[in-house]
Amino acid sequence: MASYKVILVCAAGCSSSLLEVRTREAALRHGVDLAISAVSVGTISIYDYASRPVDLILIAPQVRYKKKSVLASAEPYGVQVQDIDPTVFGMVDGEKLFDQIVRAIKIANHSPT
Helix, strand or coil: CCEEEEEEEECCCCCCHHHHHHHHHHHHHCCCEEEEEEEEHHHHHCCCCCCCCCCEEEECHHHHHHHHHHHHHHHHHCCEEEECCHHHHHCCCHHHHHHHHHHHHHHHCCCCC
């Protein structure tokens, strides 16, 4: 069974919580173990990637301005950072966000399919 670790970054870590739940549900439907958590921009700025590794960080539309600083701290640990499409975020589309997660991790791992 595939296993992924993902962080959703939003302003306070709250607005992403429903998207977190729906994305986890989508992963379960696809038989994927998904550890996903929503955090605030303050939390991600002090996140310890060395002791708590993750595969992917997804940035909510309202905090896209923080992407450059998140990239600077995450990339040395091989962590991808991507934006969440505003429509996916606004519609709380866990299925589409799960698809984005799978594509991103497969590309990073150079996996076929």
